[in-house]
Amino acid sequence: MTAIADHPAPSSAGPAGTDLLPSGDPWQLIDPAGRPTAYIARDTAGDAGSLPPGSTLAELYRRMVIGRRFDAQATALTKQGRLAVYPSSHGQDACQVGAALALREQDWLFPTYRDSVAIVTRGVDPVEVLSLLRGQWHCGYDPHQHRVAPQCTPLATNTLHAVGLAHAARLKGEDTVALVLLGDGATSEGDTHEALNFAAVWKAPVVFLLQNNGYAISVPLAKQTAAPSLAHKGIGYGIGGELIDGNDAAAVYTTVRAAVDRAARGDGPTLIEALTYRMEAHTNADDATRYRDRDEVTAWLGRDPLTRLEAYLRATGELDDAGAGRLQAEAEAFAAALRERMNADAPVDPADLFAHVYAEPTAALIEQRRSLFGELREAAEEMP
Amino acid sequence: MTTTLDSVSSTAVTMAGALNTALADALAADRRVVVFGEDVGTLGGVFRVTDGLAERFGEDRVFDTPLAEAGIVGTAIGMAMNGLRPVVEMQFDAFAYPAFEQVTSHLAKLHNRTRGAVSLPIVVRIPYGGGIGGVEHHCDSSEVYYTHTPGLRVVTPASPADAYRLLRQSIDCPDPVIFLEPKRRYWSREAAELTSAGPAIDQATVVRPGTGVTLISYGGTVATALEAAAAAAEEGWDAEVIDLRSLSPVDDQTLIRSVRRTGRAVVIHEAAGFCGYGAEIAARLTERCFHYLQAPILRVTGFDIPYPPPMLEGHHLPSTDRILDAIARLQWDDEPDQRWLSPGGARA
Numbered sequence: 199m200t201a202i203a204d205h206p207a208p209s210s211a212g213p214a215g216t217d218l219l220p221s222g223d224p225w226q227l228i229d230p231a232g233r234p235t236a237y238i239a240r241d242t243a244g245d246a247g248s249l250p251p252g253s254t255l256a257e258l259y260r261r262m263v264i265g266r267r268f269d270a271q272a273t274a275l276t277k278q279g280r281l282a283v284y285p286s287s288h289g290q291d292a293c294q295v296g297a298a299l300a301l302r303e304q305d306w307l308f309p310t311y312r313d314s315v316a317i318v319t320r321g322v323d324p325v326e327v328l329s330l331l332r333g334q335w336h337c338g339y340d341p342h343q344h345r346v347a348p349q350c351t352p353l354a355t356n357t358l359h360a361v362g363l364a365h366a367a368r369l370k371g372e373d374t375v376a377l378v379l380l381g382d383g384a385t386s387e388g389d390t391h392e393a394l395n396f397a398a399v400w401k402a403p404v405v406f407l408l409q410n411n412g413y414a415i416s417v418p419l420a421k422q423t424a425a426p427s428l429a430h431k432g433i434g435y436g437i438g439g440e441l442i443d444g445n446d447a448a449a450v451y452t453t454v455r456a457a458v459d460r461a462a463r464g465d466g467p468t469l470i471e472a473l474t475y476r477m478e479a480h481t482n483a484d485d486a487t488r489y490r491d492r493d494e495v496t497a498w499l500g501r502d503p504l505t506r507l508e509a510y511l512r513a514t515g516e517l518d519d520a521g522a523g524r525l526q527a528e529a530e531a532f533a534a535a536l537r538e539r540m541n542a543d544a545p546v547d548p549a550d551l552f553a554h555v556y557a558e559p560t561a562a563l564i565e566q567r568r569s570l571f572g573e574l575r576e577a578a579e580e581m582p
Numbered sequence: 583m584t585t586t587l588d589s590v591s592s593t594a595v596t597m598a599g600a601l602n603t604a605l606a607d608a609l610a611a612d613r614r615v616v617v618f619g620e621d622v623g624t625l626g627g628v629f630r631v632t633d634g635l636a637e638r639f640g641e642d643r644v645f646d647t648p649l650a651e652a653g654i655v656g657t658a659i660g661m662a663m664n665g666l667r668p669v670v671e672m673q674f675d676a677f678a679y680p681a682f683e684q685v686t687s688h689l690a691k692l693h694n695r696t697r698g699a700v701s702l703p704i705v706v707r708i709p710y711g712g713g714i715g716g717v718e719h720h721c722d723s724s725e726v727y728y729t730h731t732p733g734l735r736v737v738t739p740a741s742p743a744d745a746y747r748l749l750r751q752s753i754d755c756p757d758p759v760i761f762l763e764p765k766r767r768y769w770s771r772e773a774a775e776l777t778s779a780g781p782a783i784d785q786a787t788v789v790r791p792g793t794g795v796t797l798i799s800y801g802g803t804v805a806t807a808l809e810a811a812a813a814a815a816e817e818g819w820d821a822e823v824i825d826l827r828s829l830s831p832v833d834d835q836t837l838i839r840s841v842r843r844t845g846r847a848v849v850i851h852e853a854a855g856f857c858g859y860g861a862e863i864a865a866r867l868t869e870r871c872f873h874y875l876q877a878p879i880l881r882v883t884g885f886d887i888p889y890p891p892p893m894l895e896g897h898h899l900p901s902t903d904r905i906l907d908a909i910a911r912l913q914w915d916d917e918p919d920q921r922w923l924s925p926g927g928a929r930a
Contacts, residue, residue, distance in 0.1 A: 335695075335697065336691075336694070336695035336696075337695045337696045337697075337699075340696065340699040341663070341696055341699060341700055342699060342700070347663070348692070348695050348696060348700075352683060352687050352688075355656060355683060355684060355687065355688060357656075358652065358653055358655075358656025358657050358659070358660065358684065359656060359657075359659050359660040359663065359688070360660060361656075361657050361660060362656065362657030362658060362659055362660020362661040362662075362663070362664075363660035363661065363663050363664045364660070365657060365660070365661065366660065366661040366663075366664035366665065366666045367664055369616070369642050369661075369666070370664070370665070370666075372664075374664075376660070388652060388680070389652055389653075389656060389683075389684075392648070392650040392652055392653035392656070393653065393656070395648050395650070395653070396647065396648055396650070396653050396657055399648055550697065553697070553698070554693055554694045554696075554697050554698045555693070555694050555732050555733050556693070556733065556735070556757045556831075557693070557698075557701065557755075557756035557757050560784070560831040561831065561834065561835075562831060562832075562834070
């Protein structure tokens with residue numbers, strides 16, 4: 199046998215990179231019945247993964263209750279014609295809230311259109327969050343204020359923005375991590391591949407949280423990939439992949455938090471696949487009964503993220519009827535305030551059409567604005 | 583804004599050299615400027631435009647990326663969101679197409695989407711056009727894909743001195759800029775002072791004054807238009823030549839002033855004529871100068887074909903002869919033009 203001198207000998211510890219593979223079963227801290235699971239230590243990256251303190255779990259629960267109420271209110275506003283469209287994240291509450299709360303103040307969130315609850319949890323004004331779906335303006339909030347990028351509609355394109363922002367932070371010597379949210383469908387897009395590869399090559403401080411809800415609108419995962427799991431894709435890039443129960447807020451929170459810490463330490467990116475389920479249709483305009491069995495939906499009802507954490511908190515004494523009542527009241531007040539503000543007509547200004555295309559409007563845009571304003575003046579004068 | 587740190591070249595400099603100096607001066611003037619793309623580091627770019635920059639400024643400021651154009655533009659967007667001023671290179675015109683979604687859906691729109699809260703001061707450098715004997719996918723004139731996208735600035739230099747000026751201006755610009763470099767002029771030489779002073783980023787320049795007809799061009803065909811103007815002078819036609827420099831926004835005022843004076847205009851570019859940049863110029867000038875025109879505005883462009891192989895590209899590229907023919911057709915004496923309604927629909 200001839201040795202190939204240029205190639206390193208295979209490790210005796212097994213095929214190279216096996217430590218990057220996800221666990222066989224999704225990692226879980228609290229089971230669907232609300233019981234703490236036997237898993238208390240992580241395998242892949244060597245980070246401790248025990249249950250967060252009771253106060254953190256209580257906060258995760260509180261934010262999920264508010265988030266779900268927000269989601270229901272947004273769906274109702276769509277039915278009333280106040281929103282053009284709303285993609286619900288009901289069922290993915292643990293991912294939404296766990297991810298947002300795991301971020302530090304200085305970190306950035308790169309959400310998609312289905313991640314309104316994560317953005318609200320991050321602290322952005324819910325009316326500003328709904329600006330896009332209300333049809334008022336494409337992005338209603340200042341991304342720099344809460345370090346939340348605009349909600350991304352072209353799938354997977356935001357993964358590259360997150361990698362770039364994270365890499366710039368490293369170049370500038372800043373302690374900033376970028377967390378990007380994507381779904382199972384987005385993993386088929388080329389930009390996801392490029393982002394994972396750039397992130398790994400640059401060792402960028404970025405975390406990919408992949409909410410695998412089983413469907414890209416109507417197309418099931420089996421038609422999207424032949425990979426054993428989406429977390430397995432990490433190894434091809436040299437990125438550690440983690441497979442977790444995405445309906446377990448404790449597991450989402452601790453896993454994202456550990457990945458953020460790892461990225462901040464300079465140990466590079468992590469790909470987290472969170473198994474979850476979208477309980478509603480893709481949007482209000484979609485009919486999910488055309489592609490999902492009722493039995494399947496019912497089965498996922500039994501794995502509800504809120505029910506499970508509530509059961510755990512009641513069992514440990516962190517939550518009682520009075521506390522649950524206060525929480526419901528808080529969520530109702532949140533929804534009522536949102537409803538009231540959303541029922542007011544949204545102010546829009548035609549001048550905005552021309553003001554921000556460039557840093558300064560071009561001569562042609564100034565002329566077009568003048569023309570539109572002329573039309574509007576004439577229309578106003580013709581009004582009885 | 584950065585301080586101007588101009589370089590003076592006493593000897594003749596090539597366009598590639600002037601671009602290299604512009605990048606070096608921008609990197610020296612502003613810590614936020616980073617330069618990256620495929621082969622731009624160690625190799626110095628396939629056209630050597632980034633030659634020596636990685637060595638001089640270090641791998642944190644000038645670096646090679648994985649071979650993925652959407653990745654290059656997409657990460658540049660994230661970097662700009664975090665305060666950097668990326669200057670990225672697409673290796674060739676047609677190899678920039680994988681980045682198209684990032685360019686059109688994000689680079690062009692993010693400032694508008696966020697009502698100005700997020701600026702993307704990014705320059706995407708793209709060597710473009712033919713005339714270098716390049717095989718397929720290396721010679722596209724892709725300018726209108728970008729000019730048709732609001733939110734982008736699109737500029738292209740025609741000379742070494744202006745290449746330096748426009749690139750410095752583009753890097754200082756708060757808007758995203760598609761910077762199209764005419765490959766066939768990379769090795770053209772000019773003895774000139776390299777300075778960012780002079781016409782602003784959105785101004786066209788009259789590169790040859792004249793009174794009888796306005797030749798309007800940009801990038802690689804400005805030199806062709808100047809040659810044609812020199813030849814036309816021998817036939818008694820006094821042609822003015824305008825170098826547009828900025829394709830978006832376009833400097834209407836310089837065009838209007840010239841064409842109202844000359845009453846005749848020819849637009850010249852390499853790209854296909856159908857829905858090409860010349861169509862926009864002809865329409866704008868017709869709208870703005872109709873009563874001053876002595877003849878319809880003509881276009882001399884590439885044929886409506888995929889870019890031809892090297893041994894046939896000479897037939898495709900606008901030539902001085904074709905420009906002279908167009909000028910001749912503008913000198914008409916009120917005879918109706920019989921050309922366009924023939925059953926075969928043959929071209930002129």
